Amino acid sequence: MLKLYTARNSICTQKVFITLDEKSIPYEMQNVNLFTNEQYSPEYLKLNPKGVVPTLVDDDKAVVESTLICEYLDETNPQKPLMPADAFSRTRMRLWSKLIDEQIFEATREISFSAHFRYKMQNMTEEQRQVRFANVGDPERRARFLSTYEHGVESPYVFQAIGHFEKAFKAMDVALAEGSPWLVGASYTLGDINMVPYVARLAYLDLLDIWIAERPRVQDWWQRAKVRPSTIEAIDNRLTKDETDEMKTYGTKLRDAIARRRAEYLKTAKL
Numbered sequence: 177m178l179k180l181y182t183a184r185n186s187i188c189t190q191k192v193f194i195t196l197d198e199k200s201i202p203y204e205m206q207n208v209n210l211f212t213n214e215q216y217s218p219e220y221l222k223l224n225p226k227g228v229v230p231t232l233v234d235d236d237k238a239v240v241e242s243t244l245i246c247e248y249l250d251e252t253n254p255q256k257p258l259m260p261a262d263a264f265s266r267t268r269m270r271l272w273s274k275l276i277d278e279q280i281f282e283a284t285r286e287i288s289f290s291a292h293f294r295y296k297m298q299n300m301t302e303e304q305r306q307v308r309f310a311n312v313g314d315p316e317r318r319a320r321f322l323s324t325y326e327h328g329v330e331s332p333y334v335f336q337a338i339g340h341f342e343k344a345f346k347a348m349d350v351a352l353a354e355g356s357p358w359l360v361g362a363s364y365t366l367g368d369i370n371m372v373p374y375v376a377r378l379a380y381l382d383l384l385d386i387w388i389a390e391r392p393r394v395q396d397w398w399q400r401a402k403v404r405p406s407t408i409e410a411i412d413n414r415l416t417k418d419e420t421d422e423m424k425t426y427g428t429k430l431r432d433a434i435a436r437r438r439a440e441y442l443k444t445a446k447l
Contacts, residue, residue, distance in 0.1 A: 178203040181223065181231040183210045185419060187284060188242040189230040190373035193410030195246045195366070199253050243273045246366050258366045269360045272367035276374065280344055282320070283337035284374045287434070289324045290334050291381050292426035329433040338434065339441045341378070344371075345387045345394055352393040357400060364404070372401050376411050380420055381427025386435050 180196075180203050182189040196203055208214045208229050215227040223238040224231040232239040232248065239248050250258045260266050323331040348371070351359050359367045375398055378384040388394045401407060 179206060179233040180204070181206045181208050181220070181229055181233070183208050183215075183229045185415065186229050187373045187377055188228075188281070190376070190411050190414075191369050192230050192232070192242055192245050192249070193414070194369045194372060194406045195249050195258060197406035197409050198258060198364075198369070199249065199256050201249060201253055241277075243277055243366075243370065246369065250366065258364070258369065260360060260363070260365060265360055269365050269367040272359055273370050275344060275347070276370045279340040280371075280374050282333075283340040283344075284377050286320060286324055286331070286333045286337040287341075287381070287383070287430075288377060289321065290328045290331065291383075291430050292422055329430055329437060335437055335441065338438050339445070341387055342438065342441060342445070345391060348394050348397065349391045352397055357397070359397070368397075368401060372407055373411060376402065376407070377423075380415075380423040381430075382424050383427050383431060383434055386431070386438060 178201065180189070180192065182192075182205060184207070195201075208220060210229070214220060215224075215229065220231075221227055223233065224240045226240070228240075230240075230242055230245060232245045234248075234252070239245050247259065260269055320333045323333050328334070348359065356362050358364050359371070375384065378387070379398075379402070384398075388398070
C-alpha cells in the first residue's frame with residue numbers, strides 16, 4: 177500500500193491527491209504537522225531531506241517532489257494515463273509542470289502568506305516568530321518570508337508573484353486558443369492537474385477574477401476543472417469551512433491592493 181505524507185491545506189499535495197483520485201489508486205495518508213516542525217524530525221528527514229511535503233513511500237522507496245510523484249504514479253499505474261502518448265505532447269505537458277515548479281509555486285506562497293499567514297504570525301510572540309523564521313532552512317526562502325511579513329503586498333516578492341501569475345494566465349489563454357478544452361490537447365493531463373490547486377487557491381482567496389475576468393477561455397477551463405470529481409475530492413472536501421472562510425476573509429482584504437499592483441505590473445510590462 178502506498179503511503180503519502182502530507183500536511184493540512186498543502187497545495188503541492190493537492191495535485192498528488194488529484195492524480196491518485198483520477199487513477200483510482202488506493203493509499204494511506206500520514207499527516208505531518210508543519211506548525212510543530214514535524215517535517216524536521218530525524219525520521220521524516222530520512223524520507224525527505226528537504227523537510228517538505230509531500231513524500232510518497234512505495235514499498236520502502238521514498239519519492240519526493242510533487243511533480244515527480246505525479247509522474248511516478250502515472251508511470252507505475254498505467255490505467256487511465258495522464259501523460260500524452262507522444263513525446264512532443266509530453267514535452268508540452270512538462271512545460272506546465274516546469275512553470276509551476278519554477279514560478280507559480282513561489283508566487284502562490286507569497287500571495288497566500290501576505291493574505292493570511294502573515295496575520296497569524298503577527299499574533300505570535302516575537303520568540304515564536306523568530307523560531308518560525310529560523311526553521312526556514314533556505315536563505316532565499318527566509319528572505320522572502322521576512323520581506324512579505326514586513327511589507328505585505330508591497331513586498332517586491334509579492335509584486336513578482338503577481339507578474340508570474342499574469343504571465344501564466346496569458347500562456348494558458350494562448351494554449352486554449354488552439355481550440356482544445358485542456359492545456360495539452362483534448363485530454364486532461366498532468367499539465368492541467370499541476371495548475372488546478374494554484375488556481376483554486378486564488379479562487380478561495382477571492383482573487384482569481386483579478387487575472388481572468390477578461391480571459392473567457394481561462395474561465396471556461398476553470399469551470400471544467402473545478403467540477404471534476406477529483407478536484408472536489410482532493411481540494412474542496414478536504415478543507416474545513418473555517419479554512420475556506422479564513423482564506424476568503426483575508427484574501428478579500430487584499431483585493432484592491434493586489435489589483436493595484438497588477439495594474440502597476442501591466443504598466444511596467446509594456447515599457
